[in-house]
Amino acid sequence: MSVDAPPARDEASPPAADPLRLEHVTVRFGGILAIDDASLAVGAGHVVGLIGPNGAGKTTLFNVACGIVRPRTGTVRVMGVERPRPHRLTGLGVARTLQGLGLFPGLTVRQNVMAGLSHGAPGAAAGLVGAPASARFLREAAERAEAALARVGLAGAGERMPEALPYPERKRVALARAFVSEPRLLLLDEPAGGLGAAEIDELAELVRDFAGGERGRSVLLVEHHVDLVMSLCDRIAVLDSGRMLATGTPDEIRDDQAVVDAYLGVDVDGEDAA
Amino acid sequence: MDVPILLLAGTGLARGAIFAAFALALVLIWRAARIANFAQGAMATVSCYVAFHVTALTGNYWLGLAAALVSGAVLGWVVERGVMRFVDRSNPLAAVIVAIGLVMVLTSTLAIAFGADYRPMPAPFPREPIRIGDVAVISPYSLFVLAVVAVLMLALALLFTRTGVGLAMRAAAFAPEVSRLNGVRVDRMRTLGWTLSAAVGGLAALLVIPTELGLNPHAADLLFVYAFTVAIVGGLDSPVGAVVAGLAIGVILTFVTAFAGATFAPIAIVVILLGVLLVRPQGLFAAREARVA
Incomplete structure (x- = not known):
């Protein structure tokens, strides 16, 4: 299992083997509870999706993983290193895209x-x-x-x-x-945002090519485009109001009534999905 | 009246090159830390005092020049690591207030240690113009200033375009958070920006002081005002703007001084500054979004 509340882990490898592991993370911005006791692990060679409504805390959790946001409680391990600082990530084999473009305009x-x-x-x-x-x-x-x-x-x-x-x-x-x-862990924050259908298909190919190109490469994908997440990911975690609502395979998530109620809506097989 | 146009142009270019170098020092810090360093003049004056004493002790101008560069770099490092790093970045005025405080501390310390009298600083080359026939063209010292600033510009251009650290500095200047996520040590780049800037500022002040009244704790004040105007006119984000605006303003001020008198030079500066702020407030060479960032 790649996405999981840590106590319930059922995979044979030890926790330290996960490229990314967040345990019982809580984040507060002033009086606002942005992340509430959320746990998430991305196993080696897995493509994990993180979905949820706007404001659920997905990017905040990403920022916790990257060391940009400091959690109030909980542990963060990236490539076996406890809470690495952001500038160390690429050296550890981690790369991240941003929700916007994040390009340098003068270069x-x-x-x-x-x-x-x-x-x-x-x-x-x-x-x-x-x-x-x-x-x-x-x-x-x-x-x-x-x-x-x-x-x-x-x-x-x-x-x-x-x-x-x-x-x-x-x-x-x-x-x-x-x-x-050539990262071993790729963090993609809404990579399909602003893209058309054909471009999303090409993006999916690129991510598949990356994840399948070399054994042990992992991806954590935050995305609103549910079809893309369902087609790309081995495991999916659903965040709602800062709490981890559900984790499971794409099929398990489709059938999870709490997820349907909170995020996916009805008719998850068709274009009505959120 | 026989106007020595060539001489005025050469002198103006040399003066402008110094403005450009000092403005470049301001641009370096702005790009690295988004701080308008109001202490640049005082910091440069400290470097000049070091150069003055090294030259006096050794009798060698070049050792003094090297000392100005090194002491400027060290002072820049100390100011960033010891003071500016701890300034609240969320309040743009905080750094300005701290910089003004730094000016008071540095100038007062210099005045206490060395007095407020002007001390003449020697120029390494004659300031009398070279003549071709009856025409005064340019002084050897102006040629020296132009050569030093050209070498400085070339070195900085190579640093920023041909080295990994230059690429990292540019990336950190445009988007610090994104740079961090890409492995750039943004704090180090900031320190390096201050170090380079203070060394460049010290060198520029050392070049201008032999053409002014001499060295005293406020010797670089006017240079700071002119160079700050140059940086605003060229665009605080634009090294190219600093160079072009520096040379242009140097020539304009020299001609204004020659034809209208020295008292009109500050008025000309204000007119240029107001004109640019009204027409293109981000500066002539800076992108609009870069100034806002």
């Missing part, structure tokens, strides 16, 4: 993707004195960025500015930046 597309390799850049001193290691890093980072851009179908766009691209292509740039470091 070219290639430079935006290269920024995903910043954790491996030589130190400031090497850069300041123009050490060969710094030039070598840039050369290799540029090559890897081009490969990542080609992977998302943007070969040849490296010299362009992100703002000159259509929105769906900018989404791909953000995805290429997440891919470029």
